[in-house]
Amino acid sequence: NAGVTQTPKFQVLKTGQSMTLQCAQDMNHEYMSWYRQDPGMGLRLIHYSVGAGITDQGEVPNGYNVSRSTTEDFPLRLLSAAPSQTSVYFCASSPDGGIPFFGQGTRLTVV
Amino acid sequence: GQQLNQSPQSMFIQEGEDVSMNCTSSSIFNTWLWYKQDPGEGPVLLIALYKAGELTSNGRLTAQFGITRKDSFLNISASIPSDVGIYFCAGRDNYQLIWGAGTKLIIKP
Numbered sequence: 001n002a003g004v005t006q007t008p009k010f011q012v013l014k015t016g017q018s019m020t021l022q023c024a025q026d027m028n029h030e031y032m033s034w035y036r037q038d039p040g041m042g043l044r045l046i047h048y049s050v051g052a053g054i055t056d057q058g059e060v061p062n063g064y065n066v067s068r069s070t071t072e073d074f075p076l077r078l079l080s081a082a083p084s085q086t087s088v089y090f091c092a093s094s095p096d097g098g099i100p101f102f103g104q105g106t107r108l109t110v111v
Numbered sequence: 112g113q114q115l116n117q118s119p120q121s122m123f124i125q126e127g128e129d130v131s132m133n134c135t136s137s138s139i140f141n142t143w144l145w146y147k148q149d150p151g152e153g154p155v156l157l158i159a160l161y162k163a164g165e166l167t168s169n170g171r172l173t174a175q176f177g178i179t180r181k182d183s184f185l186n187i188s189a190s191i192p193s194d195v196g197i198y199f200c201a202g203r204d205n206y207q208l209i210w211g212a213g214t215k216l217i218i219k220p
Contacts, residue, residue, distance in 0.1 A: 004153075040120070040212055040213075041212055042115075042117075042199060042210040042211055042212040042213055043154075043199070043201075043210040044210075045207075045208075090153050090154070092153075098142075098203075099144060099156055099159055100208070101156075102153030102154050102155070103153050104151075104152055104153050105151075105152070105153050
């Protein structure tokens with residue numbers, strides 16, 4: 001059982017580039033979310049989805065887009081990368097919005 | 112955004128010592144969660160608390176849901192080297208999950 005799988009694990013982007021962080025879960029969870037983790041700030045919610053076809057903004061959505069075409073996948077798109085988006089990104093899923101299960105993270109550096 | 116006040120920010124301890132950390136909030140929560148994050152990994156759930164006053168153990172770990180529903184603590188007894196990492200609390204109200212900034216546990220050689 002793979003749980004929540006994130007790819008890539010590491011990524012370096014130049015300012016202005018775009019990219020997609022992938023997230024897939026095999027637990028048939030309805031609820032999925034994206035967080036960013038910065039030193040001393042804990043986890044901050046970027047976007048979340050309560051089911052296929054439904055997404056909503058979290059605390060820090062600017063500069064990011066999401067879509068949820070299937071239950072399994074919840075990709076996060078950076079439209080035009082900025083140095084302020086240098087962070088560690090975590091995808092999480094839960095069956096009912098309760099206890100989230102996290103992926104291993106993607107460490108993104110924007111230069 | 113709203114955050115829980117988690118303290119201490121970091122702890123330097125000797126192997127074998129007991130550890131205590133806590134989270135406080137001005138808001139009332141229905142659920143408290145405690146996670147541990149190892150370097151290079153995602154957070155992993157340690158303990159979930161659902162009722163005010165609830166005291167739950169998981170091996171050497173014990174966590175409590177405060178009576179006021181505004182705080183929670185986590186104790187680790189007889190620390191061992193694999194306890195190093197960052198510990199996060201999270202509180203859930205009717206609408207959202209709010210995260211503490213984390214407590215970094217470091218064991219002195």
